[in-house]
Amino acid sequence: MSTTTLEAVTRGRVRRGRRRRAVLGGLTVAVVAIFAVSLMVGQTFYTPDEVFRVLLGETVPGASFTVGELRLPRAVLALITGLCFGIGGVTFQTMLRNPLASPDIIGISSAAGAAAAFAIIVLNLGEAGVSAFAIVAALGVAVLIYLLSFKDGVAGTRLVLIGIGIAAMLNSATSYVLDQAGQWDLQAATRWLNGSLNGSTWDEAVPVLVALAVFGPILLVQARNLTMLQLGDDTAAALGTRLERTRLISIVAAVGLIAFATSATGPIAFVAFLAGPIAARMVGPGGSLLLPSAVVGSLLVLLADFIGQFAFDTRFPVGVVTGVLGAPYLIFLLVRTNRAGGSL
Amino acid sequence: MTSATGPDVATLRRPARVRLGWLLVVLAVLVLVMLASVAFGSRIVGWSDIVAAFGGTDETLNQAAVVKRIPRTVLAALVGAALALSGTVMQGVTRNPLADPGILGVNMGAMLAIAVGMTTVGLVTATQYIWAAIAGAAISALFVYGVGSLGRGGATPLKIALAGAATSAALASLVVAVVLPRGDVAENFQSWQVGGVGGASWDSIVQVLPFLLGGLAICLLSARALNSLALGDELAAGLGERVALVRGIAAFGAVVLCGGATAIAGPIAFVGLIVPHMCRLLVGLDHRWLMPFATLVGAALLTAADVVGRVVNRPDEIAAGIITALIGAPFFIYIVRRQKVREL
Numbered sequence: 001m002s003t004t005t006l007e008a009v010t011r012g013r014v015r016r017g018r019r020r021r022a023v024l025g026g027l028t029v030a031v032v033a034i035f036a037v038s039l040m041v042g043q044t045f046y047t048p049d050e051v052f053r054v055l056l057g058e059t060v061p062g063a064s065f066t067v068g069e070l071r072l073p074r075a076v077l078a079l080i081t082g083l084c085f086g087i088g089g090v091t092f093q094t095m096l097r098n099p100l101a102s103p104d105i106i107g108i109s110s111a112a113g114a115a116a117a118f119a120i121i122v123l124n125l126g127e128a129g130v131s132a133f134a135i136v137a138a139l140g141v142a143v144l145i146y147l148l149s150f151k152d153g154v155a156g157t158r159l160v161l162i163g164i165g166i167a168a169m170l171n172s173a174t175s176y177v178l179d180q181a182g183q184w185d186l187q188a189a190t191r192w193l194n195g196s197l198n199g200s201t202w203d204e205a206v207p208v209l210v211a212l213a214v215f216g217p218i219l220l221v222q223a224r225n226l227t228m229l230q231l232g233d234d235t236a237a238a239l240g241t242r243l244e245r246t247r248l249i250s251i252v253a254a255v256g257l258i259a260f261a262t263s264a265t266g267p268i269a270f271v272a273f274l275a276g277p278i279a280a281r282m283v284g285p286g287g288s289l290l291l292p293s294a295v296v297g298s299l300l301v302l303l304a305d306f307i308g309q310f311a312f313d314t315r316f317p318v319g320v321v322t323g324v325l326g327a328p329y330l331i332f333l334l335v336r337t338n339r340a341g342g343s344l
Numbered sequence: 345m346t347s348a349t350g351p352d353v354a355t356l357r358r359p360a361r362v363r364l365g366w367l368l369v370v371l372a373v374l375v376l377v378m379l380a381s382v383a384f385g386s387r388i389v390g391w392s393d394i395v396a397a398f399g400g401t402d403e404t405l406n407q408a409a410v411v412k413r414i415p416r417t418v419l420a421a422l423v424g425a426a427l428a429l430s431g432t433v434m435q436g437v438t439r440n441p442l443a444d445p446g447i448l449g450v451n452m453g454a455m456l457a458i459a460v461g462m463t464t465v466g467l468v469t470a471t472q473y474i475w476a477a478i479a480g481a482a483i484s485a486l487f488v489y490g491v492g493s494l495g496r497g498g499a500t501p502l503k504i505a506l507a508g509a510a511t512s513a514a515l516a517s518l519v520v521a522v523v524l525p526r527g528d529v530a531e532n533f534q535s536w537q538v539g540g541v542g543g544a545s546w547d548s549i550v551q552v553l554p555f556l557l558g559g560l561a562i563c564l565l566s567a568r569a570l571n572s573l574a575l576g577d578e579l580a581a582g583l584g585e586r587v588a589l590v591r592g593i594a595a596f597g598a599v600v601l602c603g604g605a606t607a608i609a610g611p612i613a614f615v616g617l618i619v620p621h622m623c624r625l626l627v628g629l630d631h632r633w634l635m636p637f638a639t640l641v642g643a644a645l646l647t648a649a650d651v652v653g654r655v656v657n658r659p660d661e662i663a664a665g666i667i668t669a670l671i672g673a674p675f676f677i678y679i680v681r682r683q684k685v686r687e688l
Binding site: 158 | 442446447491492494502503505506507509510511513514515516517518520521524525538613614660662663665666669670672673674676677680681
């Protein structure tokens with residue numbers, strides 16, 4: 001009897017592990033493919049051979065500029081901001097045990113966005129200054145939301161609602177700042193408000209890359225502890241997780257990722273929110289969601305940017321595409337949870 | 345439990361002396377605020393010019409400025425009154441302390457309808473805008489209430505607020521997607537989108553007035569029935585109310601009010617949330633008193649917000665919608681904090 005149970009458990013583990021690897025592999029292939037396509041396709045088409053030579057550093061007439069200076073930074077920025085939003089979002093969702101507690105719903109992306117808009121327009125700071133400003137503001141707001149929702153412990157629902165209130169306030173601050181900016185025309189402001197990769201440069205990509213290199217590994221190392229937190233504070237503590245330390249490290253690292261990515265591209269709607277639940281559906285139960293969500297996040301941004309650029313007569317900023325695609329999913333999630341009778 | 349605020353805060357009805365006293369105070373405040381709205385603005389004007397402008401002269405620049413402030417003041421008062429009354433009715437109909445045209449996504453529905461109307465059919469007159477806004481508001485109100493009331497426990501405040509926030513975000517993305525390709529429409533859309541009364545004219549006031557008066561009448565007539573509804577559906581039915589019919593009529597009145605207000609002034613959030621709560625403290629829970637009070641206080645609040653927006657950052661103006669969000673969001677958080685977790 002016990003051997004069969006053991007066998008069943010083992011078989012389940014192996015099967016889940018195999019599925020996880022298969023999904024991760026498939027997603028990675030998809031990301032690489034869309035990355036390559038977005039380097040080749042545009043106003044002029046460049047063959048894979050030409051693109052490859054540019055990547056190797058050779059000088060190819062025309063392609064060197066278009067691919068090397070325009071398309072490559074854009075694709076790289078899409079890739080890495082997608083990773084940042086994916087990991088940051090799922091960290092919050094896992095930690096707070098609530099899919100709605102993603103940074104773009106509870107006001108943390110709004111904080112980074114408002115701070116970055118203020119830093120760019122009013123203070124005229126450079127890339128590094130903007131990022132620093134955004135991360136300080138986002139951390140401050142994260143702490144504020146946590147403190148405001150603290151009343152006999154933090155209830156996830158209260159935190160989400162308070163976050164919605166904070167987000168409303170910060171968004172109106174952002175729209176005021178953008179309204180004040182005379183030199184910014186409406187289109188530019190709207191693009192930034194919704195998240196856009198237009199005019200991406202290496203200068204914008206580098207801080208995000210650094211943030212990813214610093215905070216990403218920290219979170220991945222923490223992944224196991226984070227998964228434990230899902231079991232509830234008491235169980236996690238009993239299993240040997242150091243609760244406060246895990247929480248603090250996770251919050252700082254996740255906010256860092258979100259803030260750096262937001263200050264480079266503006267808040268790209270719903271990527272942080274969507275990546276986790278999509279990854280969870282694909283990978284299935286068991287195991288950490290951090291890596292799958294990160295890959296899903298970058299796939300979302302790359303794909304949405306590609307659609308936004310080429311699918312319509314007008315070029316839509318990436319955030320509008322993710323917003324239009326993501327919003328129905330958000331409502332679907334809400335409907336499904338309400339139906340099931342769960343309290344989110 | 346059944347009342348919108350909870351039994352600890354407001355009494356059912358305060359003594360007549362207290363209510364009449366507050367009525368005088370509120371009226372006095374409204375008159376003062378409206379006078380201030382004519383007297384103060386981005387341009388500093390002497391008293392003699394103000395008096396002259398009321399006499400109908402607009403010879404000097406100062407007098408002309410004052411003459412322009414009069415319709416603006418009237419519009420601010422009308423829109424504030426409409427939104428506050430609309431919020432009161434929505435809180436009564438849904439028995440939900442967090443109901444507000446902005447939070448429930450109703451404003452955003454009106455906005456999307458107008459955006460679609462502008463880009464596809466080419467709406468021109470104010471009356472067309474108003475009808476489009478009312479239709480959009482009604483559809484999104486039904487949708488949010490439908491999503492929020494699925495599943496166990498019916499339409500709890502949390503579920504309604506989350507459904508509203510999700511729908512708002514979804515509609516906002518759609519609005520951008522609709523407006524962005526059309527540069528000509530986007531220009532018109534920009535100032536309107538923030539929410540404010542800066543572009544007031546007698547012409548638009550005359551066109552929206554019938555709608556607001558109609559909505560006002562419907563809402564005031566359903567006051568007694570809303571009192572019964574506050575006792576719970578079963579008890580209300582036992583008292584002889586046709587619950588579904590009453591709910592539908594009152595909600596229609598609320599939607600007409602906020603659709604009309606949004607069509608003229610853009611989406612202004614939080615007025616409908618704050619004012620009913622303030623008024624319950626002043627006069628108690630009886631809707632027959634609450635509604636007229638909310639109308640007056642709402643008028644005073646939005647007018648005051650508009651004055652503040654004109655004065656704090658001379659000569660630039662901050663739209664009234666931004667001011668109300670900055671005041672309203674902390675209030676929203678305060679209400680969320682006061683609720684018990686179970687009731688959320």
